[in-house]
Amino acid sequence: MAHHSDDTKEMDIRSLSSSQHQVQNFPYIHKVGLPPKQNLFNEFKTTVKETFFADDPLRHFKDQPKSRKFILGLQAIFPILRWVRNYNFSKFRGDLIAGLTIASLCIPQDIGYAKLANLEPQYGLYSSFVPPLVYSFMGSSRDIAIGPVAVVSLLLGTMLQNEIDSSENAAEYLRLAFTATFFAGITQATLGFLRLGFLIDFLSHAAVVGFMGGAAITIALQQLKGFLGIKKFTKKTDIVSVLHSVFGSANHGWNWQTIVIGSSFLAFLLFAKYIGKKNKKLFWVSAIAPLISVVLSTFFVYVTHAEKQGVQIVRHIDKGINPPSIDKIYFTGDNLLKGFRIGVVAGMIALTEAVAIGRTFASMKDYQLDGNKEMVALGVMNVVGSITSCYVTTGSFSRSAVNYMAGCQTAVSNIIMSIVVFLTLEFLTPLFKYTPNAILSSIIISAVIGLIDFEAAILIWKIDKFDFIACMGAFFGVVFASVETGLLIAVSISFAKILLQVTRPRTAILGRIPRTNVYRNIQQYPEATKVPGVLIVRVDSAIYFSNSNYIRERILRWLTDEEEQLKASCLPKIQFLIVEMSPVTDIDTSGIHALEELYRSLQKRDVQLVLANPGRAVIDKLHASSFADLIGEDKILLTVADAVVTCAPQAGEEV
Known part of the structure; x- marks a missing residue:
């Protein structure tokens, strides 16, 4: 038996040696495995779920009692209910300081941005009262500051002006603005509800950089009317028309007192911004500089009666909070289609800006931002805004940056800002009567300069030449044609790049x-x-x-x-x-x-x-x-x- 066992072992060793020799000379070939068959319906369901519900939004509701599901449902719609229980005085102190700081920045900006949209100044203030309150309850970002923004105001004003002249028919123009705001909100909420937020990603980063830079230059050029005291100014936004209008009125249209006011305060605003950039702890200097400029320039005009020397002033801002405007929205006729078209475009641009800002600050503070919930919140905010005399609002980068640096903890900072705007509307609007238009132009110019991102454009050139073409196409389209043309070029080039890469x-x-x-x-x-x-x-x-x-x-x-x-x-x-x-x-x-x-x-x-x-x-x-x-x-x-x-x-x- 022992002898037989030894023979068996010897044969096994020889066999092993032979197989090793075979492996060395003829390596084992690996074939591709065929996965097990799956139910076609289940596979389709998995694909749809991964495409539209990749974040599994209902995962929190699994294995929960009905009462708990109801609470979780409310928290999903109103995220404020999730964190308000843990809110304390320490967080409130940070939100109070941040809210007061962004309020001091937003009030003068809102008056200027309303003019950019060809609306009366109070509509800018209305838009920083109701929409931020709605967002505070429904938004998931802790840092985003809500209100009118320069690019959307210009886009909305330009597209509305193409349909109805604001100076000849102010009432119809205002109605179309509210209609566009309503459909902007409907578009945003629908995209979020149907989880189609990925559509805004079709506007590439390079195209956005070019579009924003072009819009910033266009906005700054538009402000030359108020900055130089020109009364007759072109309705067009392209650089050739604007410069022709500016230099065509140089001999008789410029007002030197207005130029002195605008130049001196623009220098002050840029210096304050430089201080804020140089020393992050002094961010508040650049934040309150616009309000200081408004106060000082208003006092100066009031004392010297500069308005009698041709210095154009605000003159009147309606007192009181937002009147209802649901009866002014077009729900029938040709203006319904016009409002829908303008609203979709403005809503998409506003959405792109807000989501980009929200993601930026969420990554800095290391928390998750639900893009689809954000879209629903922004959409509801604009729908409510449209029925309370507001125009399209979104997240403002400059205010959000100030909000972040001021130490905001939650969306309560938006509530504080709304309260300050409410008090301004109720009690302080008469004080803005003598505010010169030149100071509002200076505030807008200083605000939009930051939208021109040279470093990003240079980096785009280094990384991807086709992206740079998209960037420059959007930029020159806005500057030399119009905001809509620049936007169309940006979208077209972005799609062209996708098609080229796919085909x-x-x-x-x-x-x-x-x-x-x-x-x-x-x-x-x-x-x-x-x-x-x-x-x-x-x-x-x-x-x-x-x-x-x-x-x-x-x-x-x-x-x-x-x-x-x-x-x-x-x-x-x-x-x-x-x-x-x-x-x-x-x-x-x-x-x-x-x-x-x-x-x-x-x-x-x-x-x-x-x-x-x-x-x-x-x-x-x-x-x-x-x-x-x-x-x-x-x-x-x-x-x-x-x-x-x-x-x-x-x-x-x-x-």
Whole structure:
């Protein structure tokens, strides 16, 4: 028995040694695994859930009693109910200081921004009273400060002016403004409710940088009317028309007293902003500088009676809080369609700005911001605003930055700001009677200068030249044509980039890194060597109807070019084409058809097609279409190294 046992052990050792020898000489080839079949409905449901409900918004409601679900539902709609229980005096102190600080900044800005939208000054103040209160209850950002902003005010004013002249028919213009605000809110809330927030991401960062920069210059140029004291000024916003209007009235239209007031206070505002940037602890200097400027300039005009010397002043701001305006919104007729069109555009731009600001400060404080909830909150805020005499409001970057630096803790800072605006509307509006228009122009110019981001434009140039074209296209479109044209160019170029990337995906020839089984792009790794008789191509995109023919033709061109080089060098021809499919996340019927055509073209050239590492979705469709049977399952392998060993065993052994 012992002798038999020793013989068995000896045979096992010989067998093991033999198998090891076989593995060394003939490495094990890994085939691509076919995933288990899944229920088609469940798979479709999973895809839809991942597309529209990736954050699983109902996860908090699972396994909860009905009473708890009701509370959680209320907290989802009104996030204030979630954190108000833990609110304390320490947080209130931070919010109080922040609220008072942004109120001092927003009041003079609101009066100026209302003029930018061709509305009476009180409508700017109305828009910083009701909307911030609504957002405080429904918004999820702790830092965003709500109110009118320069870019949206200009966009709204320009688009409304194209439909109705504000000076000839002020009542109809105001009604259209409220209608546009209503539909801006409906658009925002709908996008959030249907979880379609990803649509705003189609406006690329580069396009936004260019659009904002162009809008800032346009806004600043528009302020030359008040800054120089010009009475007759062009309604157009392009730089040529504005400069023609400015210099055309140089001899008789400029008012030197107005220029002195505007220039001196603009210098003061820019100096205050410089101090705030230089020393972060002195942020409050730049925040209260606009209010100080308004107070001092108003006092100066009142004492000297400068209005009698041609200095234009505000003259009148209606006293009292927001009157209802639901009866002024158009719900029928041509103006309904006009308001809808303007509202959708203004709402999308406002949404883009607010979400970008919210995400920026959320990342700085390390908390999560629910983009879809934000959209619903902003939408409801603007719908309520439209029925309470407000125009389109959103998150303001300058105010939000001040809010953040002032130490805000929660959305209560917006409530504090609203209360201050309420007190201003009730008691202080008569004090603004002698406020010169030049000071409002100076405040707006100093505020929008920060929207011109030279550093971002330079970085875009360094990173992606096509992005830079999008940036400059949006910029010059706004400056030389109009805000709408610039926006259209920005969106068009962003879409064009997506289409180019989808229809013209990258492909690369791979070679083996010396002394490894790793295959990489030979242009990125010049030391990588090609395998004799084998061409390895990688496709860096999903294969869809939009790019399938291009990919097939590009692979055949790679093959033709390679064969010509080999023929010129008297080297062996290509026998195998390996397509590395790791980056191919999906394939459709057009893609399968393109692979079939590629296979037939290769057969005519006596070249065998081999696929390496197709993903789960791709291998499923290759089997469902019978393409796997067409080329043979032994031609679909796990790695490029496995495919090379199969095609050229001698090359696979030379590591």
